[in-house]
Amino acid sequence: MSLSELARQAGLPVSTVHRMVGELVEWGALERGADGGYRVGLRLWELGALAPRGPGLRERALPFLEDLSLITRENVQLAVREGTEVVFVERIAATGAVRVLTRVGGRFALTATGVGLVLLAHAPVDVQDEVLGAPISRHTSRTVTDPDVLRHLLADVRTNGFAISDRQVTMDALSVAAPVQDRTGQVVAAVSLVVRYGSASAHSLVPLVRTSARAISRALAD
Template identity: 45%
Template sequence: MSTSRSLVRIMPGMAKSPSGESVLTRAVRILDAFGPDDQVLTVTEISHRAQLPLPTAGRMVGELVRHGLLRRDEDRRVRIGVRLWELAQRASPTLRLREVVMPFMEDVHAVVGHSTQLGVLDGDEVLFVERLSAPGAVINLTRIAGRLPLHVSSAGQVLLAHAPVELQERVLRQPMHARTPETITDPGALRAVLAGVRERGYACCPGHVHPDATGVAVPLRGADGRVLAALGLVIPNDDRAWSRVALLQSAARGIDRTLRSGTLIH
């Protein structure tokens, strides 16, 4: 059974709320309550985050649990169910991309010993779909299935630099919040940085997400030359960061050749 069909069957007698919202909309809000740093929630927390009355949230959580899309722990706290992960993996548009990129990521990670990650553009954010790390690696605040605003990280800047002009202008018009004093929040400065990313072929963000870390990222291109993703490193914020650019670009060339050969169907 597909996820959408499962959700449509939830609460068959309550197709619409008093506000006119569908069951599917409310169910999606419940699922959106969870995040990389909020993997286990109480029904009360879900109710608050999804902006649903507690009885409604409780009933819908129960239905989602019965369908396997959520599950309850022994203490009655709730987390995402394995069934939802299974369905998402089965239809993930990034599945083949990740299969192609992973061997190259592993090679880079073996040399650098810090976090290596893969990000894709999703709306006005970068969504991280793969990540490799190791004990002792420099702090990395990103997570698999985690997101960051495009202006903040090196992967985001790579994706934004090669995004349609309409998206670039929308991001430049929006308020840009800082994670550290080094985060670029001025539209003019960001516009110049994006031009530099396109010219150099990489982004480098020392201290933009965390003072101790530097993000470096390069674009990955499909058979048509379109930028599909960003391959990045999170390494210590020191003078050696720039020396990792060549390694990352070499890996990107190998990935690009594989993508152009037709291994990835998109």
């Protein structure tokens, strides 16, 4: 973003933002590109790496995510809940796999993705009420936006131990997700497999995803 864009987004005078940005660049939180625009610096990446729910979880889960990707040659994702959103902490994109809209460090709504449905299903009631009481974004014609229907879906996720998002984010993708638990049995993350719609039966993928989720859970409990 340019200096003027930053000032506009922050609602502050350009002179004030110029001084603040200068300090952040000096510290390493921001970097200035050849085009004069500012972007996130390595110091923020280093700071983010200290968050235990990100890299700590990722390091323990990565061997199992890689195994799942190697076996299926599909997209594999690991995500956690932050408030009323999904945050993706790892994504392995296989060559030739269906295009996905997510990225590591990116956020998404809890109501459409497979990992989001898993995390929302196991979220506190007040979080569920907040999410389902707010407007629900529609990404495709198959996105479920009815709160009552979503509540039934979430109940099924808790009962069955997995979630299926069928073309809810893009019309060419289907995802299957399962919960990851810590040593106390609390759901702390979700793992998913995203495949091209029509390339495989969703229920044929469930055992693979649940096996990976259980393996990550055991790794977290050690």
